[in-house]
Amino acid sequence: MHENKPDEPRFPPVETVSRPYERNTADGEAEYTGSDPVYAPPLEFTPGERAGEGETRIGVWGGPSSGKTTFLGALRLAVLDPSGPFGRWQVVPSDDVSETFMVETARELAIDRVFPEATQNVRSYAWRFRGDLGGTALGRRRPWRRRPVNRLDFELSVLDVPGGAYKDLETKPHAARSIDHLARAQGLVYLFDPVREAKDNDSFAFLNGTLTRITRLCLQENRLDGPYLPHHLAVCLTKFDDPDVFHRARRGGWTDLGPNGVPVVPDPAGFFDWLADDLHGSTMRLVGQTLRAHFHPSRLHFFTSSAIGFGTMPGGSVDLQRFGNVNVVDGVERIVGPLSPYNVMEPLVSLLLGMRNGGRP
Template sequence: MTNMRNGRRTALDAGSGRSQPNIAMWGAPGSGKTTLLAALNIALLRQPGSWSIVGADPASTGFLTDKTTALSRDKVFPPATQVLDNYNWFLVGQSEQRRARWFRRSRTARAHKIGINLLDPPGGVFGNRQGVTSQQELLRNLVQSRGIVFLFDPIRENEDGDAFEYLHGALAQLAEQVIAGADTTDGRLPHHLAVCITKFDDYKVLETAKRLRLLTADPEDPFGFPRVSNEDGKELFQELCRVSASGNADMALNAIDRFFHKDRIRYFVTSSIGFYVNPRTKVFDIDDYENLVPAVFRTASGQPTSGAKFANGVRIRGEVRPINVMEPMLWLGQQISTP
């Protein structure tokens, strides 16, 4: 049996007839939801290992091919989501498990096929600028989901300060649906939550992490990109909340702690485009790492003009090498696929 809506499968696997684990996504407008989805395929293809993402229907496969090409080849960002999009994918790969048997340790590979039904809603769906229908549909998806991705855009928060508005609006209604009618006394939601702190490649975010001495490097990374470990992600989140334009971002952090189990929350510091790498040196350069630059061209008369096809007058300067984009998806997929 296949669940169909508008001619497309939703969260049911047509091959097995069983409901697949469901991941929902939300965040403020411009937080990078659609770009993160486009970068996911690039991240998987660039990383060594067996993991890959496969579309479960034509629309999802089309999204992968079109948005991957736009981001990697054309160096343009996907347009902001205007309607509630539903993508159905499978994450396919193997994970290594260690077992101790008779004083010996062995490693075995476990194959995974993780079905993910991912809704990409318009950013303002829980604000005052969107229709009730989209809000109800996303809320229904949040209720049915077992994993949630929440995107926190520190640059937008610094300028607009509305992360709490979009987070709390969803959490309040989700709690009403899930907690109020459940036989529970701890007031916690059963979901796993991946908090993605976006735009790590931005100067302000990188410098904040540097000032807090949170930067590390993966010795196996040939480019030497700086990173912030998942264990330190919450500390960076706390610091970035302090420069909120509204001063309310700290309540977003408190809401996360109040509504979710501590062991089901993980923070990921991400960048969908990564840092610029000089084609000659092929390594990270702290003095020349910005991968997002103004899109300025010359007219026939030699006058500078902004590139019309580039969103907000900016373009991606070099190759797209996402940072910590596939990790939240794989973590959530593995958590929610566990019986």
């Protein structure tokens, strides 16, 4: 297995490790002691009216090359593991177009081992997710309630437009339609691509217009919660398997080893801010400030994620010297090994639990 080597460095050079990997506290990789999610204590706030069960809608958006199409395709594969930390889930397409997308992208990722083509045209998708958290650390028991409290149900609704459309809302009417679609959701997933930001330094341009328009729509409908949007937001720092991103996380001491030797970042919000400082001259710090200005802290959750996951050895553990899962063949990026989506379903479950619990995931 070989790591993908770009023609030019996308991040400032970092030291590589030539000796066999040994976990030690100096590297920031202490022994992992459990698989439960780590959350900062939420701040107090008075939640607004929440949608009832079966009416919850979650929207997804991101800038160019953020991996939105691949993320959506990987969701189907992520829910297939019955022993996953988020329980058992079923994904049901709402129409023929959504069904075709789900089936074709799963085949491209798992069988053909190629990435789906990025969005070029406006397309509308919807899937119904039905899950059961029973038997997991996220489940809970309330004997005085008759309804099963571990059952979750939501619609993932996406008006898929090219990521570049969010930069210029005045000349891209389909982007305005997508933003209106996002404004009416209860939960949002924002995909942030640190690799592209390190190169192009323009992520703020795609985020700023979107949130400004959503805030305007929510104010018109009297839905703002003080200065904040009413939504729960999951921020996914994507492509965590990329060597440029992962090496920096290790060098900064942000990684631990989780179950089966798979790396985890216990404090993804802290890592996001640290990386923003490390990418000096980028707009990543503005992105973080904008997100925190628009969403209440108890409704804002950060994740590191990868739609394809790390390259793994037999048994599922990760060789931290040869973890890349992408190779370039004839100028085309191809997936090297089996897919193991990393923090793809977790952001959605976190949003649902936050909405159910009035802010606390």
